[in-house]
Every structure is written in structure tokens, then in C-alpha cells.
Amino acid sequence: MSTILAVAQRGESILTLKAAEVARTELNSPWLKELAAAMYATMLERNGVGIAAPQVYVSKRVIIVASRPNLRYPDAPEMDALVMVNPEILEKSELTILGEEGCLSVPNERGQVARAETIKLRYFTLDGVGVEMTLSGFPARIVQHEVDHLDGVLFIDRT
């Protein structure tokens, strides 16, 4: 039922823009839920563990984080996919860890990127509920990678 969307590729200007905040009036709206469902389907189809709205040509601050073990990340912890609207990283640990990253928008390239081991973040659910959480390790890496997309930054800019 969910649409598979085209994924923007490195070099396209949508990937370099700072995405706009989702307005309060857009929370809990059908279009936001449809966007998230289509992002989720697209992420799964590409065997990704995360996706950001600008990657599907929507310059809005929406990401999905879906850590799970897969071919590329056999050691990833399994967690339910989280849709995060207007995610904000509030704190980053001083400790950083180098880890391999790839990106649906940067095919056939991997790179070692230093990311904070632990982050505290705040976001809204699709329904507009505010959530604060602390994440460590691979899920924290995914959030940092996806929030970078909202600010027009690709992992290759950090290697």
C-alpha cells in the first residue's frame, strides 16, 4: 500500500539544503503519516537502517531510525523503527567512536565516521507527542547521520 519513493543521490541540491521544521499544524496530519509510511517502505526496500525526508525530496525535518541486524550491519541491535519529527540533539558525549557508514544517497561507498557514542535527543512523534531519550552506540550513530541530512550534510563530508 505504501509508495516506494525515488531516493535523491549525491550531487543533487535537495541534499545540501537545511530542511524546514514541521509546523505544529502538520503534526497528526494525514500527509505527514503518509510521508512517514512511504519513507519507511522506501527504507526497507533499500535495506536501510535509517532515512531522512530530504532523501525523498521533501525538505522537512522528519527522520526514521530503524536499527536492526542486516547484511551490512550484522551486529546492529534490533529496535522498533522510530519516526522522529523535528529531532533535536540536546547533548553529545565527548567520547566519539569511529564506525563504518553508508547511505542510500551515496551508493557503493562506505566510510569511517567519528560520532558521539551517546546522545540525548528530543523529538515529536507523528501524533505530536514530545519525547526525550538517550541513545548509545549504533542507534545514536543513525540519529546523528540522519539529523545531518536535515542540515544538508552527508557522511562523506565528515570522512
Ligand code: ZN
Ligand atoms: Zn544517509
